[in-house]
Amino acid sequence: xxxxxxIYFDLRGRGEIPRLLFQAAGVKYEDKRLKLDISTGTCTEWxxxxxxxxxxxxxxxxxxxxxxxxSLTIARYLAKEFGLIGTTNWQQAQVEQIAxxxxxxxxxxxxxxxxxxxxxxxxxxxxxxxxxxxxxxxRILETILEENKENGNASGYFVGGDLTLxxxxxxxxxxxxLGIHPDILNNHPDLQEHRERIEGHTLLADYIKxxxxxxx
Amino acid sequence: MMPCYKFYYFDxxxxxxxxxxxxxxxxxxxxxxxxxxxxxxxxxxxxxxGQMPVLDVDGKKxxxSGAIARYLARELDLAGKNxxxxxxxxxxxxxxxxxxxxxxxxxxxxxxxxxxxxMKNLNDVVLPKFLALFESSLNRNGGCYFVGDGLTxxxxxxxxxxxxxxxxCPTLLDSFPKLKAQRAKIEGLPKLGEYIKNRKPTDI
Numbered sequence: 027x028x029x030x031x032x033i034y035f036d037l038r039g040r041g042e043i044p045r046l047l048f049q050a051a052g053v054k055y056e057d058k059r060l061k062l063d064i065s066t067g068t069c070t071e072w073x074x075x076x077x078x079x080x081x082x083x084x085x086x087x088x089x090x091x092x093x094x095x096x097s098l099t100i101a102r103y104l105a106k107e108f109g110l111i112g113t114t115n116w117q118q119a120q121v122e123q124i125a126x127x128x129x130x131x132x133x134x135x136x137x138x139x140x141x142x143x144x145x146x147x148x149x150x151x152x153x154x155x156x157x158x159x160x161x162x163x164x165r166i167l168e169t170i171l172e173e174n175k176e177n178g179n180a181s182g183y184f185v186g187g188d189l190t191l192x193x194x195x196x197x198x199x200x201x202x203x204l205g206i207h208p209d210i211l212n213n214h215p216d217l218q219e220h221r222e223r224i225e226g227h228t229l230l231a232d233y234i235k236x237x238x239x240x241x242x
Numbered sequence: 243m244m245p246c247y248k249f250y251y252f253d254x255x256x257x258x259x260x261x262x263x264x265x266x267x268x269x270x271x272x273x274x275x276x277x278x279x280x281x282x283x284x285x286x287x288x289x290x291x292g293q294m295p296v297l298d299v300d301g302k303k304x305x306x307s308g309a310i311a312r313y314l315a316r317e318l319d320l321a322g323k324n325x326x327x328x329x330x331x332x333x334x335x336x337x338x339x340x341x342x343x344x345x346x347x348x349x350x351x352x353x354x355x356x357x358x359x360x361m362k363n364l365n366d367v368v369l370p371k372f373l374a375l376f377e378s379s380l381n382r383n384g385g386c387y388f389v390g391d392g393l394t395x396x397x398x399x400x401x402x403x404x405x406x407x408x409x410x411c412p413t414l415l416d417s418f419p420k421l422k423a424q425r426a427k428i429e430g431l432p433k434l435g436e437y438i439k440n441r442k443p444t445d446i
Contacts, residue, residue, distance in 0.1 A: 032293050096336035103329035115316050122309035
């Protein structure tokens with residue numbers, strides 16, 4: 027059995043999907059969290075660690091001492107190792123399709139997070155998220171779930187009838203938006219149900235309920 | 243029975259060229275369908291997410307350029323020999339995509355004053371950072387390929403990422419001999435080399 031260490035800041039951010047994968051697989055790992063000084067947004071430990079990371083960035087996954095960078099790469103690697111990425115090459119591609127789409131949504135929401143100087147601009151971004159971005163991505167996800175039902179997959183999971191990286195990506199990508207816009211899934215029962223399914227999953231429930239509360 | 247591939251994208255390199263490279267590198271036949279204007283609008287409703295590129299495999303459609311590239315890499319044996327090598331390839335694809343995202347920002351910046359600032363940052367900070375990371379990665383792996391001892395999707399992804407920067411600055415790789423040599427090697431591959439030599443130039 028490999029020895030895993032995940033190095034990231036003490037935030038959910040780009041580290042949380044890999045953490046959810048470890049939970050869903052029931053695999054032990056060292057969850058190394060670099061503490062941030064919330065008032066200044068700086069991390070002293072990162073200053074010394076940065077040059078030792080392959081791309082001078084986090085997260086980094088260490089597997090028996092070998093390092094891997096890039097959050098999406100780490101997520102796909104772990105999902106493959108843990109059998110959480112579908113059972114055929116095509117299914118794997120479908121899982122990745124959803125995970126990559128969720129990363130597009132994350133990037134849109136990040137624009138709101140990173141706009142710290144111009145409140146008017148920030149409000150415009152928030153409006154754009156509510157009126158254009160969330161509806162677009164919600165429609166994509168609901169369409170997949172509807173097509174699944176038509177094709178005999180009424181499991182409520184996005185690919186292949188069981189939990190995969192796709193489900194964890196969808197769940198986690200909506201965590202932050204629901205914090206700032208709590209009503210966005212109100213008229214979307216399939217996606218609300220999906221969220222409840224993940225939060226009630228045997229291997230995930232405790233972790234999600236008790237994980238540290240962080241701003242992102 | 244080999245599946246029938248149809249690849250749909252705009253008539254540009256953008257997020258489609260890597261998939262085209264993978265198919266040409268393995269001399270695999272495919273329909274290289276380029277859509278724009280009305281043809282794109284008519285095709286749009288039948289795409290999974292209203293976007294391109296889309297790969298049609300015997301009638302089944304796949305979206306998201308990264309998912310398509312990785313799927314083709316696995317099917318065409320360009321993905322490394324095991325799970326770890328696949329992840330290593332993936333890592334470089336993601337890094338190349340990070341660089342592409344920065345380039346897109348500069349390309350689409352309309353404000354003249356802001357554009358000058360963005361371009362300066364691109365040339366002085368962003369590109370040097372990625373150039374150094376890629377060159378040192380090649381060096382760490384023996385100098386020829388990013389992963390293992392043969393061509394993978396990682397090499398093609400980095401090649402593709404530098405297509406547009408090199409158009410703007412043809413001497414960009416002069417201080418990065420491993421990257422430069424790898425580029426020449428890729429351009430020497432049979433079907434892929436022909437495709438690169440004869441394709442119509444596009445801005446992005």
